[in-house]
Amino acid sequence: MSFSSETKKEIAAALPDKVCCRAAQLYGMLEFGHAFDREEISLQTEQEAVADVYDHLLPRLCGIPAPQRDTLRRRVTLQQSRIPDAAHRQKVLERFGHSGSEISLRLNRANLDCDGCARALLRGAFLACGAVTDPEHDYHLEFSVPHYNLSRDLLALLREVDFPAKTVTRSGSYIVYIKESERIEDCLTYLGAQKAALEMMGVKMVKSIRNDTNRRINCESANIDKTVQATALQVEAVRKIEETVGLSALPPELQALAQLRLDNPDMSLRDLGAALEPPISRSGVNHRLQRILAFAEKL
Numbered sequence: 284m285s286f287s288s289e290t291k292k293e294i295a296a297a298l299p300d301k302v303c304c305r306a307a308q309l310y311g312m313l314e315f316g317h318a319f320d321r322e323e324i325s326l327q328t329e330q331e332a333v334a335d336v337y338d339h340l341l342p343r344l345c346g347i348p349a350p351q352r353d354t355l356r357r358r359v360t361l362q363q364s365r366i367p368d369a370a371h372r373q374k375v376l377e378r379f380g381h382s383g384s385e386i387s388l389r390l391n392r393a394n395l396d397c398d399g400c401a402r403a404l405l406r407g408a409f410l411a412c413g414a415v416t417d418p419e420h421d422y423h424l425e426f427s428v429p430h431y432n433l434s435r436d437l438l439a440l441l442r443e444v445d446f447p448a449k450t451v452t453r454s455g456s457y458i459v460y461i462k463e464s465e466r467i468e469d470c471l472t473y474l475g476a477q478k479a480a481l482e483m484m485g486v487k488m489v490k491s492i493r494n495d496t497n498r499r500i501n502c503e504s505a506n507i508d509k510t511v512q513a514t515a516l517q518v519e520a521v522r523k524i525e526e527t528v529g530l531s532a533l534p535p536e537l538q539a540l541a542q543l544r545l546d547n548p549d550m551s552l553r554d555l556g557a558a559l560e561p562p563i564s565r566s567g568v569n570h571r572l573q574r575i576l577a578f579a580e581k582l
């Protein structure tokens with residue numbers, strides 16, 4: 284199951300306690316669902332649990348029979364719940380203060396009673412038209428709204444509850460979206476998907492550890508490359524001296540080190556220093572190697 288489906292299932296599993304909030308959630312599902320007018324009231328969803336909530340709340344809050352449920356085989360399999368009877372549709376529209384013949388569908392704020400109703404409405408809207416991308420791939424939460432003014436009303440409501448969202452148009456729909464991972468986590472928690480929010484935080488943590496490790500490995504291998512390169516230059520310099528003027532041409536304190544480097548190209552500077560008689564420090568070795576390189580340079 285996709286991350287989005289899991290999130291919706293989690294939200295769908297719990298209903299708000301208060302009746303006003305349940306009605307607000309249903310209102311969100313109706314208005315942001317597939318259709319909400321006199322000709323058609325329907326919800327289309329990939330998630331059976333979401334359609335179940337719609338079917339559960341409609342008869343209880345609007346006094347109509349349970350909606351008709353169909354399975355639609357499209358690109359994906361969809362559950363469709365719709366109200367086939369015109370009189371029942373009218374009853375539902377009136378229950379939420381709509382005529383069903385509005386030119387432009389707007390959010391009717393009269394359906395928000397208590398402090399919790401906005402959250403409930405947003406839960407319903409997310410169930411009906413929301414999606415959240417798997418955090419393994421990207422951070423993106425969106426509501427896909429078919430009506431422009433309704434998308435503006437949603438944007439305003441989200442802003443009021445401290446979720447500033449952005450909008451973009453995609454194939455005739457108005458997308459209201461949030462990108463920042465922390466905002467998405469907060470929004471998921473707000474909508475009642477705590478498990479999804481925690482999962483997202485977990486994925487983020489693993490990703491950041493993975494990135495840190497990769498960065499460190501890259502850094503280490505770059506250092507190893509540098510060491511290998513430096514050693515190769517030293518060996519080359521010593522060979523050049525040996526083949527031209529002979530190692531005996533070097534000042535005495537450099538001769539032993541040059542021979543040692545030639546015999547042990549893999550030895551670290553510290554070990555080279557320890558192998559000398561008398562032993563010298565790592566930086567002492569480094570200094571003498573620089574002098575050997577300079578000597579070879581002049582040849």
Ligand SMILES: [Zn+2]
Nearest residue numbers: 303304397400
């Ligand atoms: Zn309420």
